[in-house]
Amino acid sequence: MKAPKKVWGRRDCSGECCERMSNTAGPASADARVLTGPEKAPTGIKGFDEITNGGLPRGRPTLVTGAAGSGKTLFGIEFLVRGARDFGEPGVLLAFEEAQDDLVTNVASLGFDLEQLENDGLLAIDAFRLDPAEIIETGAFDLEGLFIRLQMAVESVGAKRVVLDTIELLFSALPNEAIIRGELGRLFRWLKDRDLTVVITGERGKLGNLTRFGIEEYVSDCVVTLDHRVEDEISTRRLRVVKYRGSLHGTNEYPFLITEKGLVVVPITSVGLTYEASNERVSSGIPRLDEMLSGGVYRGSSVMISGTAGTGKTSIGALMADASCARGEKALFFSFEESPEQLIRNMASIGMDLRRWVDSGLLLLEAVRPTAFGFEEHLAMLHRLLDEHEPQLVVLDAVASLTSAGARADTTSAISRDLDLLKGRGITTVMTTLTHGESQESSEVDVSSLVDTWLLLRNQESNGERNRLLFVIKSRGSAHSNQVREFVLTDDGAELLDVYVGPNGVLTGSERIEQISWEHLAQTTRADETERRRQELAQRSAALQAQMAALQAQLTAEGAEFDRFVASEAEGRASGVAVRASQGRERSGEQAGGGR
Secondary structure, eight states, X not given: OOOOOOOOOOOOOOSHHHHHHXXXXXXXXXXXXXXXXXXXXXXXXXXXXXXXXXXXXXXSEEEEEESTTSSHHHHHHHHHHHHHHHSOOOEEEEESSSOHHHHHHHHHTTTOOHHHHHHTTSEEEEEOOOOGGGGEETTEEOOHHHHHHHHHHHHHHTOSEEXXXXXXXXXXXXXXXXXXXXXXXXXXXXXXXXXXEEEEEEEOOSTTOSSSSSOHHHHOSEEEEEEEEEETTEEXXXXXXXXXXXXXXXXXXXXXXEETTEEXXXXXXXXXXXOOOOOOXXXXXOHHHHHHTTSSEETTOEEEEEESTTSSHHHHHHHHHHHHHHTTOOEEEEESSXXXXXXXXXXXXXXXXXXXXXXXXXXEEEEOOTTSSOHHHHHHHHHHHHHHHOOSEEEEXXXXXXXXXXXXXXXXXXXXXXXXXXXXXXXXXXXXXXXXXXSOOOOSSSOTTTOSEEEEEEEEEETTEEEEEEEEEEETTSOOOOOOEEEEEETTEEEEEEOEEETTEEEOHHHHHHXXXXXXXXXXXXXXXXXXXHHHHHHHHHHHHHHHHHHHHHHHHHHHHHHHHHHHHHHHHHHHHHHHHHHHHHHHHHHHHHXX
């Protein structure tokens, strides 16, 4: 069989492309000219379109390469399924390794129904075993058979997207690099001539090469590498856009997950500190704590609750989640130590019914072992839960447990990215962590400088018992109390009580109760003494009043007697005068008669 003639294909131009170019270029004026990059086809893969600024290059081939098990085939199939389902772009899957039934079964766990898409005319699957030796004759390589099959499949559904899985099987029998490069270029030109957006999967090469032949990445317009690595017995999947002609793109390695709803790619962190700062305050669920924080914490801020084991960190986090649900706002509680059922049972002991919020859909409880996956996968999982549940408050309980999954510096970096992700979305974040010691204001993870509000819980042992104390270490942008409070968990919830300062320091627990009893007894004793003295004073006052009344009566009597004495004295004088006058008259008469 004679080798086929290679013809450089050219699409017929009906003037539409020229009109499109004219519209893109705009007027001839340099000031009005608009420059744009290549048109992009969104993949629908969460996070991927964000780091590529829109998706894959439309009408061009993209190479997705990686080792076995990295997710290349799933990437290509999701590209087809999302395109058919969400963007109205039918697709073709040409598979050279797996049978069609196997492909349908494998992706059903991701929620992709390939058979239904075929029945709806949105997808064509052509899966067949390809032996390169069968299509090589007399030293020539013939791809015409592949082109014919591909053309029929494209026309059967009016495809706009194509996935070829995997490309190595087409050229594995060719030892000549020049022939491989030529045939790759021919294949890519054939696809470009038909304006097909293509994903071609390829195996990772040896010695660090992106592909087996080391050629595919040079002729592809976009190259994406998938990596599945294992470090310290923990697996992590990462994605990187190595090349993207004509477009800016994220160049970092990004963690991604293969979930029950497809792939999820998570940007590691935002470039700048550009999130909003709200003036609205939300309650912590503890009234006296709100008072200490001048009305609560700012919405969208981050709160760290640190303390030793058993100080009530999880309880405060649960109380804040409960308060969020009571406001009608969704909350996510992510635990690294307790299962959802255990958390519900434990919080019921302090009068908190979390199950009602779970049943109503306001509260999502998620629990996972810190060693179940790597930090990047943890971030990807958090990203997915935020997209699905859309909470206004998130509690990350026992984040210090993540140190068992990696070095402390890596843990700090992972939590920093969590905080950055949550702040960027305006979500109030509550994080609980262990402290190094009872008297040290530090935590197992070095993120205290990143949080806005820091609450410190501490156990204090005295009088044969341990009691909890709460401090507000800091609260950015808000006046806050500098006083210590005793933190008490009761059957009806949590309370903050005033501490008592005795001769030997702060009094809590039974010492505080004893101090209160002593003060109450002292107050009662003082009240009794006051009443006794008041009665004595009243009695003495009454006695004095009676004595004064008697003296007053005596004085009155003496005054009356004195008045009588004065009157009698006056009468006596008047009578004496009268007598003397009468005697005087009598003497005068006697003297007159004797003279006659």
